[in-house]
Amino acid sequence: MFWELLFIFFARIIDVSLGTIRMIFVIRGDKIPAAIIGFFEIMVYTLALGMVVGSLDNPVKLLVFCTGFSLGILVGSIIEEKLAFGYRGIQVVIDREHAGIAEELRAEGYPVTCWEATGKEGCKTVLNIFVKRNLANTLTEKIYQKDPHAFIVFMEPKKFKGGYLKKK
Known part of the structure; x- marks a missing residue:
């Protein structure tokens, strides 16, 4: 038994x-x-x-x-x-004064697409980033170190084609 x-x-x-x-x-x-x-x-x-x-x-x-x-x-x-199969889409909204984060992340090999936006509290920069899931937490920690008030949304892309992805 x-x-x-x-x-x-x-x-x-x-x-x-x-x-x-x-x-x-x-x-x-x-x-x-x-x-x-x-x-x-x-x-x-x-x-x-x-x-x-x-x-x-x-x-x-x-x-x-x-x-x-x-x-x-x-x-x-x-x-x-x-x-940590697959990829994670990360959308980051930061104050425009922190827009230099995009260039810093690109220098580290992260693929970053950004555009200007307007939020309740003024001008913002939106960063759109796709990385392997095992890199997502490291990336968001870097972003929060540079801007503790960043607004970050995680997405689970099913399929995508083209573009640039960080290899490691």
């Missing part, structure tokens, strides 16, 4: 984690890797479910099944964050 509960628990963590990663691939349009991951996800899920459905009179199995699901969401999110 103990080993069965342990299997159910870890099977749910694995299948939900795989599901999280599969969904990222689907959102990005990577159909083949999503389908392969989905195959293993549903196989593990079906094995765990089979052990629970035949024993619905045992609330411990159901509790373990649900707990594994919850932890699988956490584990899948952590894995996805560490893998």
Whole structure:
């Protein structure tokens, strides 16, 4: 009974984690890797479910099944964050007096497109930047060091074509 509960628990963590990663691939349009991951996800899920459905009179199995699901969401999110697949679009709104940030970032190899805008408190500069996801936090830290009042929005581009991207 103990080993069965342990299997159910870890099977749910694995299948939900795989599901999280599969969904990222689907959102990005990577159909083949999503389908392969989905195959293993549903196989593990079906094995765990089979052990629970035949024993619905045992609330411990159901509790373990649900707990594994919850932890699988956490584990899948952590894995996805560490893998940092894809790219992140970053839009930055700064006071015009800090517009030199664009040139500093370009000198460091970041692709920056900017334009002038008007906000509630006056003239602004908007920076539009696309980087690999693993560079996004480093980039925003640099921006906040130069302008602690910057307004930053993160975007998840599904597809894009052309332009310039920072390689590292």
